[in-house]
Amino acid sequence: MEYIYSDYFNGKPQITDKKQQIFGIVLHDDAENMAAKDYIAWLEEREQQGCLEKGWASIYVDKDTCYWFHPIEYVEWHCGNRFANEHYVGIERCQSKIDGVLSDAQFKENEEASFALAAQILKEQQLPVNRDTIRLHREFFDTACPARAWQMHVNDDEDTLVNRARLKDYFISRIQSYYEHV
Template sequence: MEHIYSDYFRDKSKITEKRTQILGIVLHDDAENMAAKDYIDWLKDRAREGCLYKGWASIYIDKDTCYWFHPIDYIEWHCGNQFANEHYVGIERCQSKINGVLSDRQFEEIEEASFKIAAKILKEQNLPVNRDTVRLHREFFETACPARAWQIHVNNSEDSEVNRERLKDYFISRIQTYYNQVKIDKTAILR
């Protein structure tokens, strides 16, 4: 896995204010065919055009690359919900478009990479792995996100509380596996 950090990690200027607290993570499915590296220029364009308000997450991940767009201790614009933007770290799983460039099997490799990053963040923040710390975009906003995971793991069933918990419990069980293996290296992630 190649980790790429944007200039926001070097520069003083940031897009948003610092969070008061991190409560957990949100796993997004981007519903695009773009790889994580494709988001580097895409986000630069968005910034240049003054369009970042349309949304961005701290992290963009695919099978090979983890692009750290913005430090995770800052507020994000990833959920269309103020509380979620202020308190949860967004992990955008790339190339998740349904019937897109990746098969389900290939997309599940990206999911695994996202679970590893989620485990690392939760451990570094001294947070447990549970239904309060592992959240879905659709819990905060009217959206199909994470649509690919919903199709694969919940068989595209109705958007009920029970099914949300089914998907979250799957995410939690996978994240927990990596959580137990994480060795904390604060310098690597929270520069």
């Protein structure tokens, strides 16, 4: 795994204010074919065009690369929901487009990288791994996100609380397997 850090880790003024408190993590599926490294130029362009408010997360991950765009202690624009932006860390799982560049088996490798990262962050934040700390974008906003995971792990079933819990429990069990060894 290659870790790449943006200039925001090297003295560049932060985009946002600090989060008051971190409650947990939101795992996003980006619904794109872009690899984590592709987001470096993509975010730079958004920044130059002054349209970062369209959205960004702290971290972009695929199986090879972890791009840390912005420190997790700061508010992010990843959920379209103020409370979530101010209290949760966004992990953008790259190349998640359905019928895109990756097969399900290949996307699973990206997912595993996101789970390991989530475990590391929760451990550092001294937070447990449970349904309160692992959240879905669709819990905060009218979105299909995480659409690829929903298709793979809930068979694209109805968007009910039971099915949301099913997906979260899958995330939790995978994250737990890393958490124990961080």
